[in-house]
Amino acid sequence: MGPGDILYIAQSGDATHSGSILQVRNASSLHPTKRTIASGFVSLGSGQEFESIDGISVIGRGVNTRIYAQMGNSPQATGNPASGALLKVRLSGRRSTVANVGEFMYQWTNDHKALWNEFPDSNPYGVLAVPGHVYVTDAGANTLNEVKADGTIKVLAYFPNSPIRDAIPTCVARVRTAPCTSAPWASWRASSSACPSRRCIGWIRVRPTWPTRPPRR
Secondary structure, three states: OEOOOEEEEEEOOOOOOOEEEEEEEOOOOOOOEEEEEEEEEOOEEEOOEEEOEEEEEEEOOHHHOEEEEEEOOOHHHHOOOOOOEEEEEEOOOOEEEEEEHHHHHHHHHHHOHHHOOOOOOOOEEEEEEEOOEEEEEEOOOOEEEEEEOOOOEEEEEEOOOEOOEOOOOOEEEEEOOOOOOOOOOEEEEEEOOOOOOOOEEEEEEEOOOOOOOOOOO
């Protein structure tokens, strides 16, 4: 959900339809209106399961609106260079690639095979855009990653699997908290199921890059 009661939807497509991004205005009213902002995104799969855009995050208003869309999987796994790309999409439909998270993380897991016996793997999924940064969870690599405006990718955290369940972080959300510290902090949650969820597999505290007032005592 973006500013102004505007809902944005990512569609994965199928064997005959490409992936797309839809905009629904007045989403909470009895008379919503919709339009396709962008289409033609690669959709890969078979049968009843296809993958294209896994997650989207919207930032800004009006002509300054930017939609960050994360393509699933990795080019190493699919053979398609579009897989794993983090895209910046304007309301006009114009798009550009910020970085290929899937490609980077597949190589990262290949360099860290000791962490999990099924590495290398990558499936970037959840997206959260804030000024100057985009945070991406990778459900294949089990990581929370930061992507900067220049395309630089940094692994912030690795979520290990346990004997009773796999981590599979699919979501990242901004949570305002007031930890016991003199400096302002922001907490980020990587969830193992659809957002919002109480199944929290990890908290990552990141010093915010936007102006923040310290919590009231």
